Amino acid sequence: MEAIENVKYCHVEIDDDKSFFFDHVHIVWNEQISFHQSDDWELSYVITGSGTRVVGDNMETFSKGEIILLPPNLAHGWYFDENVHDKHGKIENITIIFPDSFLDKCAISFPELKLQVGRLKEISNGMSIKGDILPLMQKLMRSMTSQNNIEQLSTLLRIIPHISSANEMQVVGFAKKQTRMSGKLQEVHRFMLTHYQEKITLNDAAKYVGMNSSSFCSFFKREKGISFFTALNEYRIKCSCIMLRETDMSIAEICTAVGFNDIPYFNRTFKRIKGETPQSYRSRMRAVEA
Secondary structure (H helix, E strand, O other): OOOOOOOEEOOOOOOOOOOOEEEEEEEOHHHOOOOEEOOOEEEEEEEEOOEEEEEOOEEEEEOOOOEEEEOOOOOEEEEEOOOOOOOOOOEEEEEEEEOHHHHHHHHHHOHHHHHHHHHHOOOOOEEEEOOOHHHHHHHHHHHHHHOOHHHHHHHHHHHHHHHHOOOOEEEEEOOOOOOHHHHHHHHHHHHHHHHOOOOOOHHHHHHHOOOOHHHHHHHHHHHHOOOHHHHHHHHHHHHHHHHHHHOOOOHHHHHHHOOOOOHHHHHHHHHHHHOOOHHHHHHHHHHHHO
16 A cells, blocks of 8 residues: 555636536545645545545554545545455545535525425534445445436435434544644654555654654554554554455464464454454354344
């Protein structure tokens, strides 16, 4: 994986004959836009692919099927795993981008949407849609790939009240003022993302963010509540879970791919974190999907 750049400030040009931007991409894993933020709302649906999602100061793994709502000015990026793709070697996702002014116009033009728009605009953090509404949202967003402009607008007007009234949403990233320490934490996340497959020393991580080892340890423990190596191993295990679910790679191959050089140690760490062995996890997840 290539190094992740600092946050980019992106502006999406919306066509004159549209009030929002709709994007359906089917691309290779590393063509996705890197860490960025914009002045607009963003609704993102991962159809095919898995990897790591960074939203604000929060870094988590993700799998196919997730839909994330992002308010304006919240930095974010999706980093796809090169081992998880469709038969063409590509990932697929849908993104809907709409300005805050679009919501204002909806509330003015359609009194039926005024309450729902007000609720939506109260959201200030990145949110993952969960529960019974998720399959409906997936269906609506997929339907937009074959619709004309007017049909897409109609579908988006259906989506807005569903999001605003969703009872099951999970926070995936916090909108807060960028500080020196939050910037450092984002640098640590970038370091993990780009180097977790390698042998990493404490000095390597500290040097990457411009700190000495002692200061780095104190900083990371204060910000995350756990040690750097505990966080690194938890992240590696999360990455291994994706590979166990969504690839046919052997456990030995996965062990190496996520930065463990010793299979017994990988198995012990996996069981300590997940409560079962890698093989048990793979068998259970495939039984659920069958």
